[in-house]
Amino acid sequence: MSSKVSFKAVTKTFKMYNRSVDRVKDMVRFREKGNEHYALRNVSFDVDEGEIVGVIGLNGAGKSTLSNLISGITMPSSGEAKVNGHAALIAISSGLNMKLTGLENIELKGLMLGLNKKKIKEITPKVIEFADIGKFIGQPVKTYSSGMKARLGFAISVHIDPDILVIDEALSVGDQTFTDKCIAKMAEFKEKGKTIFFISHSISQVRDFCNKVLWLHYGQVKEYGSSDEVINHYLTFLKEYNSQSADKKRAIREKESKLRDADDFGQRQYKALNVQKMLFAKKGLGFGLLCCTLVISGFLSIAQPTLSFNQMKSFFAEKVLMLEHHTDKEE
Numbered sequence: 417m418s419s420k421v422s423f424k425a426v427t428k429t430f431k432m433y434n435r436s437v438d439r440v441k442d443m444v445r446f447r448e449k450g451n452e453h454y455a456l457r458n459v460s461f462d463v464d465e466g467e468i469v470g471v472i473g474l475n476g477a478g479k480s481t482l483s484n485l486i487s488g489i490t491m492p493s494s495g496e497a498k499v500n501g502h503a504a505l506i507a508i509s510s511g512l513n514m515k516l517t518g519l520e521n522i523e524l525k526g527l528m529l530g531l532n533k534k535k536i537k538e539i540t541p542k543v544i545e546f547a548d549i550g551k552f553i554g555q556p557v558k559t560y561s562s563g564m565k566a567r568l569g570f571a572i573s574v575h576i577d578p579d580i581l582v583i584d585e586a587l588s589v590g591d592q593t594f595t596d597k598c599i600a601k602m603a604e605f606k607e608k609g610k611t612i613f614f615i616s617h618s619i620s621q622v623r624d625f626c627n628k629v630l631w632l633h634y635g636q637v638k639e640y641g642s643s644d645e646v647i648n649h650y651l652t653f654l655k656e657y658n659s660q661s662a663d664k665k666r667a668i669r670e671k672e673s674k675l676r677d678a679d680d681f682g683q684r685q686y687k688a689l690n691v692q693k694m695l696f697a698k699k700g701l702g703f704g705l706l707c708c709t710l711v712i713s714g715f716l717s718i719a720q721p722t723l724s725f726n727q728m729k730s731f732f733a734e735k736v737l738m739l740e741h742h743t744d745k746e747e
């Protein structure tokens with residue numbers, strides 16, 4: 417049986433800038449100012465259909481980055497992230513357009529996921545009933561509380577019937593009634609044999625609900641296995657970690673944070689390769705960009721004869737990636 421979700425050596429880096437002007441400069445210069453930071457590093461795991469996987473870890477461990485990769489919102493910087501089927505992400509306000517009303521958001525998300533008008537009309541009353549946000553359904557989402565956004569986001573995502581459900585801390589902002597309702601809905605999904613990723617700081621919810629657990633630690637997989645086993649190891653770690661003084665904890669965080677600074681040279685090499693792969697995968701875009709690369713490379717080779725054709729290709733590929741990071745940050 418092939419895996420529903422398969423990650424092979426997935427790394428995701430982000431670029432950090434001290435000043436926003438450096439970000440703009442970075443778009444047009446060969447020499448870059450920003451520092452690379454590993455959000456995820458060399459992450460590999462396989463998840464079969466029907467598995468319910470809890471994702472746990474300290475703040476900044478890489479859980480949301482992972483959920484964005486599974487849902488196709490961002491692409492890996494290197495490695496392979498295979499997802500068989502449609503994955504819907506439920507996170508606080510994810511995927512909602514703040515300017516549109518709740519009703520317009522239901523329609524927009526439905527259309528984006530390829531539902532026809534008839535199907536959208538059919539699910540709309542069910543979404544409204546589940547979200548239970550009263551007259552706010554006709555108001556712009558920017559006027560909602562975070563709990564209301566989570567309600568609407570959850571209601572839309574579960575009613576479009578995705579193959580894979582990714583729930584990223586979405587339950588943490590709702591009241592108990594809403595949480596119970598969501599858990600009942602998730603149990604329904606579980607019954608149907610759907611695959612679920614449940615990202616949460618609530619260890620008791622993860623233990624109750626998940627059969628497997630992925631523990632992320634400073635961007636890397638610390639452990640992946642049966643939920644009881646991994647949770648017990650994580651709780652032992654937490655107990656030890658929390659018994660440290662504030663200074664010691666800060667020192668540990670700083671040390672781990674340094675280890676997440678990416679080696680710039682290595683990053684450039686595989687990022688460039690990755691973008692070249694992406695260009696060839698997306699044929700139309702790839703062909704257009706390749707033509708541009710050739711024209712620009714030819715032009716720049718004349719202007720700067722010391723740079724080789726390969727350096728030109730990497731340069732151009734990195735600029736495309738920077739645009740991607742810029743978009744990530746905007747999200």
Ligand SMILES: Nc1ncnc2c1ncn2[C@@H]1O[C@H](COP(=O)(O)OP(=O)(O)OP(=O)(O)O)[C@@H](O)[C@H]1O
Pocket residue numbers: 430431432453454455456473474475476477478479480481482744745
């Ligand atoms: N768009 C971005 N730009 C720069 N760095 C980012 C971006 N998104 C995440 N990061 C960094 O990547 C690392 C992982 O972040 P992520 O949000 O995935 O962690 P998390 O485990 O979900 O944290 P939390 O439990 O606090 O929600 C962090 O160091 C974070 O600062």
